Amino acid sequence: MLSVRRFSMCVLRSLRLHLKKIAVILLAVQLLFITVYVQNRHLSITDGNWKSFTTPFFQSPTDTTKNDTYATFDLRSKDSVTRLYDKMNFDTSGEWIDTYTLKNNLLTMKMGSDKGQVLDSVDELRYYDNDPRLVWSVVLDHLLASDSNDYAFSWYDWANFDSLNKLIALKDTNISCQFLCEGAFDKNVMQRVENEVQEPLFVTNRNKYDEPLWYNRARKGFDSNSVQQIVNDHCKSNDAYSNGTPFELPFVISEIYEKLRPEVYDLHARNHLLYSNTTPLSLTVLNSDKDAYRIDLKKTDSSKSNIVQSNLLQDYMQRHRKEMVNGDLIFNHTSIFEKFLRHKSTKKRKLDIAGLDKTIFAKEYLDLSPSDFCFDVKAKIAELETRLRSESLSLHDTCYLQSLQTSIRTAPALQKKYFAEASDVTDATADGHHRDKRFFSIGHNLLNDPQEFEARLSSLIRTFQKFTKANGLISWLSHGTLYGYLYDGLKFPWDVDHDLQMPIKHLHYLSQYFNQSLILEDPREGNGRYLLDVGSSITVRVHGNGENNIDARFIDIDSGIYIDITGLSVSSDAAKQYMSKFVEEEESSEKTFPALIDDYDYDENDNFDEVDGREDLAKYTINELKEWVDSHPDDFTNAESSQVTKTYKKELHISGGDSPEKGLSPKQRYLVNEKYNLYNCRNQHFSSLKILSPLRNTMFNGVSAFVPNRPITSLNNEYKVPPKYGFLTFQGRVYLPEFRYWFSFADMKKFGNLQLREPKITRLESPLNDLKFSDIKLLLTNIVQCDFHSIFASLFNSFDSTIYRLKELEIQYDLRLSEEEKSHLLGMLRHGMSKNIKSPEKDPIIYIYERKLWEHVEKLLNASVLYNIASKVENDKIKAFVELSQKVFERNLESFQLLDRDNNDAVIDLNSKGLNLFGDNKKTSNDIFGSDQKY
Ligand SMILES: *[C@@H]1O[C@H](CO)[C@@H](O)[C@H](O)[C@H]1NC(C)=O
Ligand SMILES: *[C@@H]1O[C@H](CO)[C@@H](O)[C@H](O)[C@H]1NC(C)=O
Ligand SMILES: *[C@@H]1O[C@H](CO)[C@@H](O)[C@H](O)[C@H]1NC(C)=O
Ligand SMILES: *[C@@H]1O[C@H](CO)[C@@H](O)[C@H](O)[C@H]1NC(C)=O
Numbered sequence: 001m002l003s004v005r006r007f008s009m010c011v012l013r014s015l016r017l018h019l020k021k022i023a024v025i026l027l028a029v030q031l032l033f034i035t036v037y038v039q040n041r042h043l044s045i046t047d048g049n050w051k052s053f054t055t056p057f058f059q060s061p062t063d064t065t066k067n068d069t070y071a072t073f074d075l076r077s078k079d080s081v082t083r084l085y086d087k088m089n090f091d092t093s094g095e096w097i098d099t100y101t102l103k104n105n106l107l108t109m110k111m112g113s114d115k116g117q118v119l120d121s122v123d124e125l126r127y128y129d130n131d132p133r134l135v136w137s138v139v140l141d142h143l144l145a146s147d148s149n150d151y152a153f154s155w156y157d158w159a160n161f162d163s164l165n166k167l168i169a170l171k172d173t174n175i176s177c178q179f180l181c182e183g184a185f186d187k188n189v190m191q192r193v194e195n196e197v198q199e200p201l202f203v204t205n206r207n208k209y210d211e212p213l214w215y216n217r218a219r220k221g222f223d224s225n226s227v228q229q230i231v232n233d234h235c236k237s238n239d240a241y242s243n244g245t246p247f248e249l250p251f252v253i254s255e256i257y258e259k260l261r262p263e264v265y266d267l268h269a270r271n272h273l274l275y276s277n278t279t280p281l282s283l284t285v286l287n288s289d290k291d292a293y294r295i296d297l298k299k300t301d302s303s304k305s306n307i308v309q310s311n312l313l314q315d316y317m318q319r320h321r322k323e324m325v326n327g328d329l330i331f332n333h334t335s336i337f338e339k340f341l342r343h344k345s346t347k348k349r350k351l352d353i354a355g356l357d358k359t360i361f362a363k364e365y366l367d368l369s370p371s372d373f374c375f376d377v378k379a380k381i382a383e384l385e386t387r388l389r390s391e392s393l394s395l396h397d398t399c400y401l402q403s404l405q406t407s408i409r410t411a412p413a414l415q416k417k418y419f420a421e422a423s424d425v426t427d428a429t430a431d432g433h434h435r436d437k438r439f440f441s442i443g444h445n446l447l448n449d450p451q452e453f454e455a456r457l458s459s460l461i462r463t464f465q466k467f468t469k470a471n472g473l474i475s476w477l478s479h480g481t482l483y484g485y486l487y488d489g490l491k492f493p494w495d496v497d498h499d500l501q502m503p504i505k506h507l508h509y510l511s512q513y514f515n516q517s518l519i520l521e522d523p524r525e526g527n528g529r530y531l532l533d534v535g536s537s538i539t540v541r542v543h544g545n546g547e548n549n550i551d552a553r554f555i556d557i558d559s560g561i562y563i564d565i566t567g568l569s570v571s572s573d574a575a576k577q578y579m580s581k582f583v584e585e586e587e588s589s590e591k592t593f594p595a596l597i598d599d600y601d602y603d604e605n606d607n608f609d610e611v612d613g614r615e616d617l618a619k620y621t622i623n624e625l626k627e628w629v630d631s632h633p634d635d636f637t638n639a640e641s642s643q644v645t646k647t648y649k650k651e652l653h654i655s656g657g658d659s660p661e662k663g664l665s666p667k668q669r670y671l672v673n674e675k676y677n678l679y680n681c682r683n684q685h686f687s688s689l690k691i692l693s694p695l696r697n698t699m700f701n702g703v704s705a706f707v708p709n710r711p712i713t714s715l716n717n718e719y720k721v722p723p724k725y726g727f728l729t730f731q732g733r734v735y736l737p738e739f740r741y742w743f744s745f746a747d748m749k750k751f752g753n754l755q756l757r758e759p760k761i762t763r764l765e766s767p768l769n770d771l772k773f774s775d776i777k778l779l780l781t782n783i784v785q786c787d788f789h790s791i792f793a794s795l796f797n798s799f800d801s802t803i804y805r806l807k808e809l810e811i812q813y814d815l816r817l818s819e820e821e822k823s824h825l826l827g828m829l830r831h832g833m834s835k836n837i838k839s840p841e842k843d844p845i846i847y848i849y850e851r852k853l854w855e856h857v858e859k860l861l862n863a864s865v866l867y868n869i870a871s872k873v874e875n876d877k878i879k880a881f882v883e884l885s886q887k888v889f890e891r892n893l894e895s896f897q898l899l900d901r902d903n904n905d906a907v908i909d910l911n912s913k914g915l916n917l918f919g920d921n922k923k924t925s926n927d928i929f930g931s932d933q934k935y
């Protein structure tokens, strides 16, 4: 099982590399390559036994007799185990499976020699599991009780420290800096740690350490001198640590060293985070997607202000002592959250940002204007400086003002890279290139469990979209994210991040009000918590030395996974050749774009905002800067002058390139781009007002989102979108419209038993591009039988999202419908269905919580019992999926019968509206993506 998953993840990773770097071509070929590349791998099919997902190490025999300390319900009863399996895989709501209580969750020791013991008081706690229910309850209750704004942030309460807790919990085993500064763990130390805590130190690939060959290879090259050097440079002893000091480790990682295996990096980086001085400026709390509230944070030593160290927990218990029953107390975070929302002091926290319109998602369209793509930095600085003289600025405003002042002095050729990725982590499957360096973590089993991975990515985008909607911020799906959306309203399964664009004006709103804020999802809906981080050279709008292509990131603090956000604006970068046809179309002129430029009589006295606002070296053109650097060699480092030379050469290149703007000066290019509404990000992806505007309101990943007015055009500027909607193949992936899902072909061969290698699996006889309705059931059954449980869960949970997109496509691309009819039907679909779309993935924190319970169950119950429980749950879901598909097939799905708000709420059946892409998906006439449609 494991090997199968890992195999498909490898395929995934190599695919993604290609996808990211190259403009890839989606090939709508028929099934030719099925017979081509045949793997010799053979899958063993589960034979009435449950295959444990993770390797059980500490399966001590006592585990089966001890009463479990993990849940408030009986983990041996079939009913509760059934409920757990069902909830863990198919319930994507924000609901918890049990109730957080003082005794069971907080005071019962989950590891170490005192495992199972219940502490007498919270004063005895030396560590605790991060649980949103505890933190929300205590922090919000504190704010309401004190009616003040003096909450001191601690990473320990808002990020996950499960892995580091295993080291914090140690009483007898000595660990030193060295343990976290070697490329792979020292097995002897690791075993001492594990023996003491009675838990594996980590789950992902833990069994590798038991293979001598692997271990020796992983440890090769760590001589004591080089390790000592790393220790000296990156780690220091912790004075606060003395025997038994709670929440402390004997050493502090002062700076992250990256060339480590993922499991070492995890503990190393978590230690660094725990003791980090850099904390968020504020918390931003979401009330669903409706409103956002601001909690300011007091500056203190974040490593010493968790809710126990700061007494917030003790105060909480004091206030709630009357609710105690037998010394136990329930922490009902949703009830406190609702109290918080209703409380009068909360009104003052509500964010209503002048200039932003919270109703933008109410309509089907959103018109953008050219002014959204320009930003007057000088005016903004002047405004903030004036305010600073008359009143004190908020922390956010102060940080933003300082950032602008620095940025306007930053020459594009000399900008320093702002974001740091964990690129040097020494295992390719950890994908350090796509993880923030500070927050990198392997989670529970992130590298081997696609369900955990997808849950993180889904929570990330859902929280971001709710955040933008609650504040009226404008952004839209772009690049690979938009491409994935096109087919099924989800990202491509092989994509490891999300890409969004915003107009520069809104990037500035984002910076001023949310840079360095920790954005928190409504705890009734999920437990997303993400750091919004905007780069330090926001006023640089050209490519320059190419160090800062990404403007901002929305970062998962428990994995380092992020959304890439780029701002679009008018700049002096030379427009790409592909923009010519849009300008010509737009101008409806016989003339080519270069001819139009020749005719354009620009006034050299026009504003050149890009440079006018700048100071120091940033005022110079690259040619002037080059001259300056050449004549003042002592003022610049070698690296700086070579950056300048590199940027200078790029500028020379423009004159020889194919840009319609070649031969123009930077200022002239700026003026041409401005005149023709051509906008670009710092990675020189160009778009235009008419391609983007009006933005279309739609659903992505089950939440509201905007997409460009002309998505196909926008994508074709970067990729080559095949015209067909239907059966598709794409480098080892197959899209089956019957499931609205991209399967890995390697997996498909197994669960379709296409090579007749699986004696127990019914072979799929129909060609993949010509499935019969009955094949849906057959394939689902096989998927589950072949142990692809996470794929089945994904299919099942994304049904609502993908079926929504299907109906949207059927309406948008039906040539028989007029623009008005389409708009009317799309509005009905959105208003009628959007509220009820189930999240396509689990909340990651709830998922891991349940996953751990399940791993515990795996130790308590035998494999055949578990197999039967899982089968029963999954068979019910297969049945439900097939029934729903049948309704879609017959165009009889209840959720498409919607009220017509324009017509006295008469019911209109959307089933019969639009194309029939589900029933007729084999038709070649489904070439709907040949060009953009008006709707
Ligand atoms: C386990 O729990 C059951 C019922 O809650 C109780 O009767 C039994 O004594 C407990 N066993 C141990 C070893 O604590
Ligand atoms: C741990 O280190 C301390 C100080 O170096 C030492 O006194 C103690 O004996 C060590 N304990 C073990 C179990 O090695
Ligand atoms: C927590 O509070 C909510 C809202 O008041 C309520 O619906 C729920 O039943 C409570 N949960 C528990 C476990 O008491
Ligand atoms: C965002 O915050 C970081 C950290 O304080 C700062 O370096 C950066 O300049 C800020 N960016 C903006 C646009 O304010």
Ligand SMILES: *[C@@H]1O[C@H](CO)[C@@H](O)[C@H](O)[C@H]1NC(C)=O
Pocket (backbone or CB within 6 Å): 862, 863, 864, 865
């Ligand atoms: C598993 O447990 C069931 C029910 O308790 C029992 O009937 C079965 O024999 C057990 N199977 C194995 C392989 O131990």
